[in-house]
Amino acid sequence: GAGVSQSPSNKVTEKGKDVELRCDPISGHTALYWYRQRLGQGLEFLIYFQGNSAPDKSGLPSDRFSAERTGESVSTLTIQRTQQEDSAVYLCASSPARAAGGETQYFGPGTRLLVL
């Protein structure tokens, strides 16, 4: 079946512009995560959605970052007034309901963002 998809695959923007990144999770997966991965580094948690519960936004680095998810479908990550330090790969992952065996995350290919 289809995996997690993300768009665009690459995005180049100018400092100060807003960008919107999209994630399509695996159908039926109730949990959705966004991560940031800077070059040569590990994954930095940004935000977590679980069904209709309030999202866990504790990883968002500043108020320029926000994310939305409608039900158990598509999610968008928005970065306002982009800065050069926002340049990174943004990864999305989805997983089934959080029950025994439901923690496995399936990652998308990521969106490579470059802020000039």
Add this chain to the structure above:
Amino acid sequence: GENVEQHPSTLSVQEGDSAVIKCTYSDSASNYFPWYKQELGKGPQLIIDIRSNVGEKKDQRIAVTLNKTAKHFSLHITETQPEDSAVYFCAALTNTGNQFYFGTGTSLTVIP
């Protein structure tokens, strides 16, 4: 919160040899430990995972061991092949939290 440390950061082995990557964690409430392989330009892919009620899990050439007392877990790859070359990440998840805490990654190179 949880803190996951991963070693080594880079590892080179000859084809056919074994590779071992180690991670430690700090939160005793962590109970799920996945390992991911990330190839260049791609997202991480789960290769094996272990839960805190078992000490070892094996899948063909890949195995993971967990020592709950010492709070560390390791990835073992035997009979390495050039296609095993990638960056490997460990992670930990607590039984009540939402966040996966990732190690900083190990770049594995298998030399033909």
